[in-house]
Amino acid sequence: MHEVQYKLVRCTINGRAVEKMIDVRASLTDMLRNDYSLNSVKKGCEVGECGACNVLIDGECFNSCIYLAIWADGKNIRTLEGLLGPNGELSDIQQAFVDEAAVQCGFCTPGFIMTAVEILESGKEYTRDELRKLLSGHLCRCTGYENILNAVEKTMKKRLGKA
Amino acid sequence: MGETVGKSVKRVDAFDKVTGRARYTDDICDKNALVARILHSTVANGTVKHIDVSEAEKIEGVVKIVTCFDVPQHKFPTAGHPWSTDVHHQDVADRLLLTSRVRFYGDDVAAVVAENEVAAAQAVRAIKVEYEEYPIVLDAVEAMKDGAPQLHKEYPNNILNHTSIYKGDYREAIKEEGLIKVEGWYDTPTVQHCHIENHICFAEMEAGRIVVTSSTQIPHIVRRVVGQALGIPWGKVRVIKPYIGGGFGNKQDALYEPLCAYLCTQVGGRRVKLDVSREETFVSNRVRHAIRTHIISWVRPDGTFAARKMECFSNQGAYASHGHGVAAKGMGAFPQLYPCDHVECDAYSVFTNKPVAGAMRGYGIPQAMFAGEAHIEDVAKALNMDSLAFRRKNMMPVGYVDGFSKNENYFDSLNQCIDKGMAYIDYERKLEEYAKDTGPVRRGVGMAIFWYNTAVWPISLESSSCRMVLNQDGSIQLQMGETEIGQGADTAFAQMAAETLGIRVEDVHVVSSQDTDVTPFGLGAYASRQTYVGGFAIKQTALIMKERILKYAYEMARMAPYEMDIVDGKIIRRNDGRVLLTLAELAEEAFYSLTHSEHITAESTYQIKTNAYSFGCSFAEVEVDIPLCKVKLLNIVNVHDCGRLINPALAEAQVHGGMSMAIGYGLSEQLLFDEKTGKPLNNNLLDYKLSTMMDHPDLGVGFVENYEPTSAYGTKALGEPPACPGAPAIRNAILNATGVGIDRAPITPHVLFEAFKEAGLI
Numbered sequence: 001m002h003e004v005q006y007k008l009v010r011c012t013i014n015g016r017a018v019e020k021m022i023d024v025r026a027s028l029t030d031m032l033r034n035d036y037s038l039n040s041v042k043k044g045c046e047v048g049e050c051g052a053c054n055v056l057i058d059g060e061c062f063n064s065c066i067y068l069a070i071w072a073d074g075k076n077i078r079t080l081e082g083l084l085g086p087n088g089e090l091s092d093i094q095q096a097f098v099d100e101a102a103v104q105c106g107f108c109t110p111g112f113i114m115t116a117v118e119i120l121e122s123g124k125e126y127t128r129d130e131l132r133k134l135l136s137g138h139l140c141r142c143t144g145y146e147n148i149l150n151a152v153e154k155t156m157k158k159r160l161g162k163a
Numbered sequence: 164m165g166e167t168v169g170k171s172v173k174r175v176d177a178f179d180k181v182t183g184r185a186r187y188t189d190d191i192c193d194k195n196a197l198v199a200r201i202l203h204s205t206v207a208n209g210t211v212k213h214i215d216v217s218e219a220e221k222i223e224g225v226v227k228i229v230t231c232f233d234v235p236q237h238k239f240p241t242a243g244h245p246w247s248t249d250v251h252h253q254d255v256a257d258r259l260l261l262t263s264r265v266r267f268y269g270d271d272v273a274a275v276v277a278e279n280e281v282a283a284a285q286a287v288r289a290i291k292v293e294y295e296e297y298p299i300v301l302d303a304v305e306a307m308k309d310g311a312p313q314l315h316k317e318y319p320n321n322i323l324n325h326t327s328i329y330k331g332d333y334r335e336a337i338k339e340e341g342l343i344k345v346e347g348w349y350d351t352p353t354v355q356h357c358h359i360e361n362h363i364c365f366a367e368m369e370a371g372r373i374v375v376t377s378s379t380q381i382p383h384i385v386r387r388v389v390g391q392a393l394g395i396p397w398g399k400v401r402v403i404k405p406y407i408g409g410g411f412g413n414k415q416d417a418l419y420e421p422l423c424a425y426l427c428t429q430v431g432g433r434r435v436k437l438d439v440s441r442e443e444t445f446v447s448n449r450v451r452h453a454i455r456t457h458i459i460s461w462v463r464p465d466g467t468f469a470a471r472k473m474e475c476f477s478n479q480g481a482y483a484s485h486g487h488g489v490a491a492k493g494m495g496a497f498p499q500l501y502p503c504d505h506v507e508c509d510a511y512s513v514f515t516n517k518p519v520a521g522a523m524r525g526y527g528i529p530q531a532m533f534a535g536e537a538h539i540e541d542v543a544k545a546l547n548m549d550s551l552a553f554r555r556k557n558m559m560p561v562g563y564v565d566g567f568s569k570n571e572n573y574f575d576s577l578n579q580c581i582d583k584g585m586a587y588i589d590y591e592r593k594l595e596e597y598a599k600d601t602g603p604v605r606r607g608v609g610m611a612i613f614w615y616n617t618a619v620w621p622i623s624l625e626s627s628s629c630r631m632v633l634n635q636d637g638s639i640q641l642q643m644g645e646t647e648i649g650q651g652a653d654t655a656f657a658q659m660a661a662e663t664l665g666i667r668v669e670d671v672h673v674v675s676s677q678d679t680d681v682t683p684f685g686l687g688a689y690a691s692r693q694t695y696v697g698g699f700a701i702k703q704t705a706l707i708m709k710e711r712i713l714k715y716a717y718e719m720a721r722m723a724p725y726e727m728d729i730v731d732g733k734i735i736r737r738n739d740g741r742v743l744l745t746l747a748e749l750a751e752e753a754f755y756s757l758t759h760s761e762h763i764t765a766e767s768t769y770q771i772k773t774n775a776y777s778f779g780c781s782f783a784e785v786e787v788d789i790p791l792c793k794v795k796l797l798n799i800v801n802v803h804d805c806g807r808l809i810n811p812a813l814a815e816a817q818v819h820g821g822m823s824m825a826i827g828y829g830l831s832e833q834l835l836f837d838e839k840t841g842k843p844l845n846n847n848l849l850d851y852k853l854s855t856m857m858d859h860p861d862l863g864v865g866f867v868e869n870y871e872p873t874s875a876y877g878t879k880a881l882g883e884p885p886a887c888p889g890a891p892a893i894r895n896a897i898l899n900a901t902g903v904g905i906d907r908a909p910i911t912p913h914v915l916f917e918a919f920k921e922a923g924l925i
Contacts, residue, residue: 025281039186039187045441046441047847079183080183090181090182098181104651105409106406106408107187107359108359133857136855136857137855141411142649144821144822144823144859146816
């Protein structure tokens with residue numbers, strides 16, 4: 001019989017300081033879904049292949065399924081739920097996904113949008129091919145990626161004042 | 164009228180999906196649910212002699228272990244087909260919840276229910292199974308030979324079914340003098356749907372019934388199959404379908420809902436969740452049939468067909484699932500797309516020790532088009548004729564009527580689509596220019612056309628039901644048995660309802676989730692049927708609803724119902740267009756009137772007894788690095804005639820997805836197996852080469868909109884067609900670039916290396 005071990009994980013999630021005792025075996029995906037009901041963090045493979053569980057940790061994208069929850073201690077974590085404005089308004093990249101018909105089944109959408117946030121927050125301008133590479137850690141079976149790429153590219157250009 | 168259909172309105176579910184609010188099966192399952200895990204067979208053919216669960220039972224947190232020796236022995240079918248009341252037309256019932264006679268590596272032998280995932284996984288590993296192993300057979304043609312290992316004793320030579328289409332006199336016709344014979348064998352791979360949400364379901368008991376919540380395309384069909392599998396009345400089962408993360412046909416089968424429901428009954432009706440891993444999804448759900456196709460064409464030097472022969476051998480895997488339907492559909496396309504007076508076609512569905520093949524986007528047509536359109540290119544080459552000219556000369560003419568489906572080719576869709584595709588890719592100029600390439604890196608363009616039907620009539624039942632319920636503010640709820648699986652069905656339904664009712668699309672609230680207790684009966688998402696068949700039910704129900712509204716309006720406006728109409732949410736007088744009252748005013752009165760209170764609703768079923776051709780083509784441009792045996796796809800376009808577009812932006816997006824699937828089918832995707840053991844080798848998203856964003860050029864999409872005359876809103880199939888022509892177009896582009904015709908998909912560097920070596924190119 002083994003002893004289940006718990007550890008206190010203190011972190012900031014979508015701007016709010018939180019702490020909870022977490023099973024040391026849990027992935028960050030498990031913690032965000034099960035302990036904080038952040039259901040945008042999706043499970044598609046649980047081994048870091050599909051990108052559906054992608055979240056921002058201190059501004060950098062990670063597949064949260066292969067990131068231990070206890071590593072999140074002291075970190076600043078952002079999920080799709082954190083992107084809405086104070087009055088429930090969509091951020092520009094979310095709106096672009098709606099406008100460009102970049103959403104179909106919606107399962108890969110949260111992960112894609114969080115990588116897009118990382119790209120957009122870099123403030124850099126990328127070529128379409130560079131964007132393809134930056135977004136290639138996400139798999140999608142519905143969209144052929146075309147409209148997702150368009151949504152990210154258009155939002156990047158808008159933010160840079162080039163659209 | 165005409166305000167909503169045809170507009171690119173935003174998806175009704177887009178906001179919830181970009182904010183993480185859309186709830187999928189796992190999101191609504193209580194976190195304290197018990198967890199089920201399946202022990203899969205580690206031999207591809209054999210019998211379970213003994214199972215030792217003693218070690219597994221000792222693991223803390225294990226609640227129940229059920230083995231193949233414990234489950235009820237009701238054999239059940241799994242295909243997402245409408246039930247047939249004709250016993251001869253029913254799906255093959257060859258599955259058990261768990262089986263001691265295992266037929267593929269990954270078959271279901273035992274299941275554990277535990278308090279948490281870790282305990283469940285540990286227990287599965289601790290179960291010891293002793294097998295008696297039998298020889299295996301993985302190839303369909305090999306499996307048909309005398310002496311091959313037999314999978315099901317009821318099916319000699321492993322042939323699940325063999326059907327034929329014979330027309331004219333092939334044997335006599337090939338005696339004509341001066342004919343050129345072109346013959347080829349074409350192979351397509353085993354691929355998987357790879358929806359990003361794996362199959363998942365959970366079951367619990369409530370009021371003596373089993374409630375199953377599942378990621379499925381077919382909730383009403385799953386209800387029936389769960390009832391059959393457990394041997395309980397179908398009304399004892401309730402199935403709920405929330406948002407699902409893609410399906411593409413895999414979830415057009417009852418997958419693990421029956422097992423999950425059964426496990427729930429074995430733990431006192433407590434909630435049990437069965438969440439399938441990606442690795443299991445690849446092997447123990449469904450795959451697309453690998454089909455080997457043999458085609459012989461006898462052509463005259465003038466470029467006409469004298470006679471044609473086609474045989475296809477469809478690898479069914481271990482169980483019948485969708486049965487022979489997939490191979491039969493693929494065969495059906497052959498004599499229709501290029502009609503010829505003398506034809507012999509034979510389709511065989513053959514059991515092998517591979518994962519079970521079921522429905523996958525295209526239902527036999529991606530395979531048939533790869534073979535058929537590769538072959539057409541080869542015939543044109545043999546005749547030294549331009550392949551496009553050859554196609555135009557021989558493809559289905561305007562006015563053609565199929566005797567079985569009664570489908571009529573009303574328009575010159577194929578030529579119109581080809582013209583558009585050619586212009587997009589600058590086909591003629593590039594074909595001529597690239598023909599001069601002689602270096603190690605050469606370019607080529609190629610194309611393929613495709614044939615498709617809409618929905619399943621007359622093979623099976625086609626019906627759709629719809630319910631509309633008026634709210635106090637004049638908006639309505641719309642409920643359909645047909646399911647949103649990512650394709651945008653809910654949005655199209657809302658548009659069609661708004662159009663016929665004369666209200667704004669934002670005033671149609673689609674109840675996206677199906678619940679077999681409350682949702683009207685519908686068959687679900689498959690066969691590219693929903694917009695077509697749902698359209699009839701929506702139009703019919705909206706007209707009933709409108710009649711009831713206007714009847715009530717008579718009491719308020721004192722005008723005859725037939726002198727009034729609803730436009731933009733207002734009741735108007737037809738003669739002068741004057742607004743008499745708003746629908747909101749009417750609704751409020753109808754709900755709360757002290758003299759005549761009525762909840763205005765409408766519900767109806769429409770049985771569809773038509774079908775419709777859906778045509779189109781794909782053009783591809785490639786660059787082939789001969790020494791490296793690598794293909795780079797430079798450009799690709801699909802052009803479709805799916806009738807009138809209900810929502811052009813969503814239609815285009817749906818085509819993108821199908822094209823992506825076709826690119827993977829042509830160039831990279833295949834599920835591989837160890838030849839000796841039948842063990843899958845790449846059942847994960849790293850080794851199974853699903854296209855990423857880097858593997859695509861920009862995807863071009865064009866439409867030809869010929870209003871489908873049989874259709875309620877002028878529309879017809881678009882769900883599956885985009886996945887059909889891409890792979891052969893790429894294959895033909897590679898042929899035009901290098902002179903080497905590759906007769907197997909996917910066209911990987913390994914395949915090209917052998918072919919280029921043989922052709923003396925390297």
